Amino acid sequence: MTEPLAQGVADRIVAAVEGLEEELVDFSADLIRIPTVNPPGAHYRPCAELIGERLCEFGFEVDQVVAEDSAEHSTAYPRVNVVGLREGSSDRPLVHINGHIDVVPVGHGWTVDPFGGEVKNGRLYGRGSADMKAGLACGIYATEALRRAGLELCGSVEVSGTVDEESGGFAGVAHLAQIGRLTADRIDYALIPEPLDVDRVCVGHRGVYWFKVTARGQIGHGSMPFLGVNAIAETGALLESVRTQLEPRLAQRVTAMPVVPADARRATININAILGGQGGEDPQTPCVADHCETIFDRRFLIEEEFEASKQEIVELLQQVEAEHPNWSFEIEDLMVVHPTQTPDGSPLVATLEHNIEQVLGREAMRIASPGTYDQKHFSKIGGVHHCVAYGPGILEQAHQPDEWCGIQDMVDSAKVMALSIAELIGVR
Numbered sequence: 001m002t003e004p005l006a007q008g009v010a011d012r013i014v015a016a017v018e019g020l021e022e023e024l025v026d027f028s029a030d031l032i033r034i035p036t037v038n039p040p041g042a043h044y045r046p047c048a049e050l051i052g053e054r055l056c057e058f059g060f061e062v063d064q065v066v067a068e069d070s071a072e073h074s075t076a077y078p079r080v081n082v083v084g085l086r087e088g089s090s091d092r093p094l095v096h097i098n099g100h101i102d103v104v105p106v107g108h109g110w111t112v113d114p115f116g117g118e119v120k121n122g123r124l125y126g127r128g129s130a131d132m133k134a135g136l137a138c139g140i141y142a143t144e145a146l147r148r149a150g151l152e153l154c155g156s157v158e159v160s161g162t163v164d165e166e167s168g169g170f171a172g173v174a175h176l177a178q179i180g181r182l183t184a185d186r187i188d189y190a191l192i193p194e195p196l197d198v199d200r201v202c203v204g205h206r207g208v209y210w211f212k213v214t215a216r217g218q219i220g221h222g223s224m225p226f227l228g229v230n231a232i233a234e235t236g237a238l239l240e241s242v243r244t245q246l247e248p249r250l251a252q253r254v255t256a257m258p259v260v261p262a263d264a265r266r267a268t269i270n271i272n273a274i275l276g277g278q279g280g281e282d283p284q285t286p287c288v289a290d291h292c293e294t295i296f297d298r299r300f301l302i303e304e305e306f307e308a309s310k311q312e313i314v315e316l317l318q319q320v321e322a323e324h325p326n327w328s329f330e331i332e333d334l335m336v337v338h339p340t341q342t343p344d345g346s347p348l349v350a351t352l353e354h355n356i357e358q359v360l361g362r363e364a365m366r367i368a369s370p371g372t373y374d375q376k377h378f379s380k381i382g383g384v385h386h387c388v389a390y391g392p393g394i395l396e397q398a399h400q401p402d403e404w405c406g407i408q409d410m411v412d413s414a415k416v417m418a419l420s421i422a423e424l425i426g427v428r
């Protein structure tokens with residue numbers, strides 16, 4: 001466990017954050033004004049440059065890492081990540097702050113300019129305000145507050161702005177971990193200011209198994225369906241088995257991880273898409289559908305094994321096939337994300353919880369996220385297990401129309417981050 005800061009030092013850090021409020025909000029708004037929408041992954045370079053310039057001003061050594069070999073990278077949409085390092089008197093311990101710079105598409109229902117960076121009623125509005133440009137800005141200004149407070153760092157701080165989290169993070173955090181930049185031989189603690197509420201520390205997430213089931217049938221004339229085998233009918237039977245057999249079994253499995261909302265503590269399966277027979281836009285001819293594809297999203301618990309979760313699906317397919325000799329299903333894995341959880345007793349969690357209580361005057365909540373985020377890459381590829389998500393945005397605001405982040409929450413979370421960084425790496 002790290003030592004709490006002397007009261008005088010803590011007071012100086014808190015005052016420095018308060019003095020930076022206007023700059024912090026302006027910088028966050030500037031980030032929102034760059035429409036880094038993903039897909040397709042637009043305007044990453046100017047956003048990475050803006051972050052890089054600010055980090056340079058704040059005494060960081062900055063470089064860009066372009067994931068040129070990634071499948072997602074193209075000349076039109078380059079995958080530009082930015083990393084800044086500020087070394088103290090020692091290179092360790094090192095606290096790394098990571099934020100994704102991509103935002104999801106705007107969607108409908110906005111009453112403000114999604115890329116205006118407008119401030120009103122104590123809120124900063126715009127796509128990516130909560131998820132998670134304000135959070136990244138808070139992390140950057142938390143490190144700057146230590147400098148403005150006149151403190152010298154004993155260990156080091158590093159900040160990265162990375163691409164593509166919303167589409168899996170493969171050209172972003174995963175790439176940086178693969179090339180040895182975000183790895184445990186350099187990094188002691190990683191903090192990701194995702195929008196999970198200013199008084200909650202998020203210690204991980206469940207696993208994800210996306211897969212496609214293709215039902216195969218036999219084409220025939222629609223006037224004589226008994227001469228064909230209808231793949232959509234096969235799929236209908238499969239979905240009925242999922243509903244009546246698999247779902248009730250999954251609902252009985254509950255993780256010990258503190259996932260919020262509580263209903264997301266259960267294992268779940270979602271039917272994401274169905275594509276069968278002739279295309280809905282196509283002119284229709286009378287045919288028996290000979291193929292039907294269904295995409296499933298199975299969330300599995302840290303207490304479940306991936307292989308067993310998949311085997312359970314395979315057995316369900318075999319059971320439906322066994323009842324109908326002409327039916328056949330194929331399963332194809334689309335994506336597997338393993339569950340991840342910060343180790344019990346992590347000093348990172350303890351420090352954040354302690355400082356949340358100091359700054360907000362209420363007890364911190366420890367949670368796990370219903371969805372996944374880049375912690376998986378830090379942990380599984382980089383071996384950085386002392387990794388959490390903690391940031392100012394409200395979870396329910398993520399991906400919504402009229403997305404906003406509360407300015408008081410930004411200031412409070414920046415205080416929590418600054419105090420925690422100071423405790424973890426040491427200041428004098």
Ligand SMILES: [Zn+2]
Pocket residue numbers: 100131132165194195373
């Ligand atoms: Zn996010």
